[in-house]
Amino acid sequence: MLTITLILYGNVLHKNLGVCIKNKYINFLAFLYLYNILSNEKRKFDEFCRINNKGGNAMKSIRTQILIYLVIGTIVLAGVVFFLSELKLNELPDHIKAQYSEIVNARSDEVSKELKSFVEQITIISKSPIVRSMDLEKIKEYLPHLLLDQKYRNMTIAYPDGSAWSTVIDEFNISEQEQYRKIFIENKEYTISQPFRSPYIHESDEPIVIVAHSVVNDNDEVMGLVNVVVKIDFLNQVVKEMSLKGTGYGWIVNREGLVVAHPDPKASLEKNIKDYISSDSKTLDEILDAESGTLEYIDKSGERMLAFFSRIKGSPDWTFIVSVSENEIYKEINGVKNTILGSIIIALILLVLFGVYYSSSLSRPILELKEVFEKAANGNLSVKANEQVSNELGAAAKSFNIMLERIKHLTYKDVTTGLYNYNGFLLEIPHKINNLISKGDVISIAIISIDDFKRINSIYGYDVGDEVLHEFSKRLYNFVNTKELVARFLGDEFVLLLYGDDILTIEKKVRSLWRLCSGVIKIRNNEFILNTSIGASIMGGNVTSIEETINQATIAKLVVKKMGGHNYKFYNYELDEFVKEEQEMEKALYHAIENQELKLVYQPIIDVNTNEIVEVEALLRWTSPVYGSVSPLVLIQIAEQSGFIYEIGEWVLREACNQNKQWQEEGYPPVVVSVNVSALQFDQPNFVEMVNKILEDIDMDPSYLELEITETNAMDRVDEKLEKMESLKSMGVRISIDDFGTGYSSLAYFTRFPIDTLKIDRSFINDMLNDENAKTIVTTIINLAKTIKIKIIAEGVETVEQLEYLKQKGCDKIQGYYFSRPVAPDLIREMLKEDSKLTPES
CATH class of the missing domain: 3.30.450.20 (PAS domain)
Structure with missing residues (x-):
């Protein structure tokens, strides 16, 4: 088959070689003819294999497939290469003509520049x-x-x-x-x-x-x-110095055909263009009239010549001509074509022979690599391809092994900490558990979470946060032994597989883990005091699922978080009841607004120097028919985790403004109403627009509304919070920072915030007369506020001693049980009567 194909291919090329220049499509037809022959041969081979019941097995052999397709591909490739070469070779005459035209133009420009220089010199002299x-x-x-x-x-x-x-x-x-x-x-x-x-x-x-x-x-x-x-000799030198192959030469004629310059000096002013070109007068006129071009002619000796001509700019109608023998031009083309044809035929034979050898040597490592691929595709990521093959397959095997390692790393390892991720944990834990169960050990899964970790990311950036997690993970990794397992769970949470001889041993181990992870971590000369919450669950009894055990540990961890965090707890069925009860409270809260179960009470804020009420803080209360009076902390916690905080927050803001407007319309002295804003509520994109709409609906002066934002909330995404505060201030709304001193804020930020008031947290007020540290903090905050011209409110004032100390240090306002508890709106009316001043409660 191969021999017949080569003979037919050679015949096609031979028949069409002579006319390839004149007809560019002959070789394309030859290629189609060759392709048809190969297709027929392939069909005959397939039919032969089918009749002899060998086709299926033969074509399944990679060696046979490589051999057949290499041979066919080589022949087809050779045909395509020759066809494309012919197309390009057919363009060669045009390229060569273009080169000679460029030579003529260059020489014409040279003479033109020479004449120009003569003119410039005589111009200067004149x-x-x-x-x-x-x-x-x-x-x-x-x-x-x-x-x-x-x-x-x-x-x-x-x-x-x-x-x-x-x-x-x-x-x-x-x-x-x-x-x-x-x-x-x-x-x-x-x-x-x-x-x-x-x-x-x-x-x-x-x-x-x-x-x-x-x-x-x-x-x-x-x-x-x-x-x-x-x-005129300088023109003769120009044409003499031209380096043209064989019989080629250059010359110059004027408009009348008179030879101006010629390699033969005797021809100047003696010969005419007609003495060299055997052509009719019309053709000669085309040369003398045209700016540039090409002319085929027969010289006096009968040889076919090509004349390339170009008008010399700035001359008295001179034309530069280069005459070259047509045989010399096409001799190079024919030589290139013969060389290419011979090279293609030789390469075709060599490639076919090489294909026979290569198909045999290549198939073996390919089959080995295929087997490795199949194992990896079935989930076995421990396989390894043979990298010793000394060709691209060896490189492919090496790349595959590298890729497999990276897949394993990305699939099962956490980039930030270097520990297993959750997928890796689930992959490894069955083997660990089986070994521990066989020895009768008690097994536990613990979930550990860093409390308020987002504060580190917000204040110091995610790079520092990642370093904290990395350092934290080191403690966990060093805590477990080879039979145990630790992995990153989600965000700032980690999951651990622990074991012990009994439940008491497990409890001691979890307590040790909590103590180890709760403390100081130093990163970039910063100290971070970490509090952690741990939830743990014992595997055994009715629990057979790893996922169920992890879920129970997660529930225990969530309960620790809800109880304030920084603790550890083991899962028990009481926690399930706790979670269920919380879900029921969420349902009850959902209907609290429509059932008018929510209400606001107001606590006066007193000017220290005059004892007059200058502000009132609106505080939310919920009296449920099922749960009774619900703690405000529990209420806010449920509202935030359920998402009801947005609706409730808007209701509180509207109700407080409406009440304040009502007091003003009743003629009472105007006061500022202060409303606490949840972090989630303040983060709403439309928060500023919502406040503005409420004020417009109620028609209340914005200067009588103060929004309280906690220090921790203010320090999260500072630039975004700053932009919102400035928008509120531009409306006229007052801004207050609540619980100041309890966070880890940089004082530099507060010089940027457009705030009106700092509220000192009640914990410092309670301890300031007995604790020097608390007293120092209170004094520092008051002095700071005076420096940056911000008012100070002390929360939780309950004794006359506290009042006197705060008055002595220059505190502006106080709030607390010493003057009044939070009361209903009607009692505020009594307090707001003209000339009334509050006296301490007995």
């Missing part, structure tokens, strides 16, 4: 003061001393009457010469004459060209001309 004076005596002294190129023979000065003087002839008349007519009669500024032989100097019969320029006075009147006589 404008010299001596020449413009037209004083012959001065000119006779000036012109002979000019330094002229060897191309120049002499210079001449002439007057309008035709009288002239030359550097080689004393006096003569030029009125019959071309330059006289061009300058004095046709008023040309300059002119380049056709070449001619001088009628005055007979010693040299060499043709010359005259470059002349008019001489004008200050009134632009032509007073004479000056010209330079140039030897």
Whole structure:
């Protein structure tokens, strides 16, 4: 089959080789013919295999497939290469013609630049003061001393009457010469004459060209001309210096066909273009009239020639011509074509022979690699491909092994901590559990979470947060032994598999883990005091699922979080009841607004110096028919985790503003109503718009509304919070920072915040008379506020001693049970009566 194919392929190429230049599509037809032959041969082979019941097994052999497709692909590729080569080779004549055209244009430009330089030089001479004076005596002294190129023979000065003087002839008349007519009669500024032989100097019969320029006075009147006589030999040098292969040569003719320059010096001004080109006058006129082009002609010896011509710019209608034998041009093309054809045939034979060998050597490692791929695809990521194969398959095997390792790492390892991720934990834990169960050990799964970790990310950035997690993970990794397991669970949470001889041992281990992870971590010269919450569950009894055990540990951890965090707890069924009860409270809260179970009470805020009420803080209360009076902390916690905080927060804000507006309309002294804003509520994108709409609906002056934002909330995403605060301030709303001093805020931020008030947390007020640290904090905050001109409110004032100390330190306002508990709106009315001042509660 291969032999027949090669013979047919050779016949097709041989038959079409002679006409490939004239018809570009012959080789395409030959390629289609070859493809048809190969297709028929392939079908015959398949039919043979089918009849002999061997086709199925034969074509399943990778060696047979590689051999067949290599041979077919090689032959087809060779045909395509030859076909594309023919297309490109057919373009070669045009490329070669373009090259010769570029040569002609370049030489034409060279002559043009030379003539231009003559004109520029004679122009400079014509404008010299001596020449413009037209004083012959001065000119006779000036012109002979000019330094002229060897191309120049002499210079001449002439007057309008035709009288002239030359550097080689004393006096003569030029009125019959071309330059006289061009300058004095046709008023040309300059002119380049056709070449001619001088009628005055007979010693040299060499043709010359005259470059002349008019001489004008200050009134632009032509007073004479000056010209330079140039030897025509410089043009002969241009055409002689051309390096053309074989019989090629260059020459110059003028508009009448007269030869101006030629490699044969005797041809100048003696020969005509018709003496060299056997063609009709119409064709010759095309050369002499056109700017550039190509002409095929037969010279006097009968040889076919190609003439490439280009008009010389700035010349007296001269044309530069390059004549080259057509045989010499196409001899190179034919040589290239024969070389390519021979190379393709030799390469075809070698590639077919190589395919036989290569199909055998290549199939074995491919089959081995295929087996490795199949195992990996079935989930076995421990396989390893053979990297010892000394070709691309070895490199592919190496790349596969690297890829598999990266897949394993990305699939089962956490990038930040280097521990297993949750997928890796689930993959490894069955093996660990089986080994521990066989030894009768008690098994536990613990979930550990860093309390309020987002604060670190918000204040110090995620890079520092990742470093904290990495350092934290080291403690966990060093805590477990080889039989145990630790992995990153979600975000700032980690999951651990622990074991012990009994439940008491497990409890001690969890307690040790909690103590180890709760403490100081130093990162980049910063100390971070970490609090952690741990939920744990014992595997055993009715629990057989790993996922169920992890879920129970998660529930225990959530309960710890809800109880304030920084503790540990083991799962028990009471926790299930706790979670269920919480879910029931969420349902009850859902209907609290529509059932009018929520209400606001107000606690006065007193001016320290006057004892007058200047503000009231609106506080939310919920009295449920099922749960009774619900703690505000529990209420807010349930509202935030259920998402009801948005609806409740808007209700509180509208109700408080509405109540304050009502007091004002009833004639009571106006006060500021202060409303606490949840972190989730403040993070709403439309929070500012919501506040503005409520104020517009109620028609309340924004200056009588103060929004309380906790210090921790303010320090999360500072730039975003700052933008919202500035928007609220531009509306006229007052801003207060609540619980100040309990966070870890940078004081630098508070110089940027547009706040009106700082509220000192009640915990510092309670301890300040007994604890020097608390007293220092209170004093520092008051002094800080005075420095940056911000008012201070002390929360939780309950004794006269506290009041006196705060008054002494310059505190502006106080709030607490010493004056009043949170009360209903009607009691606030009584307190707001004119000239009434609050007295301490008994």
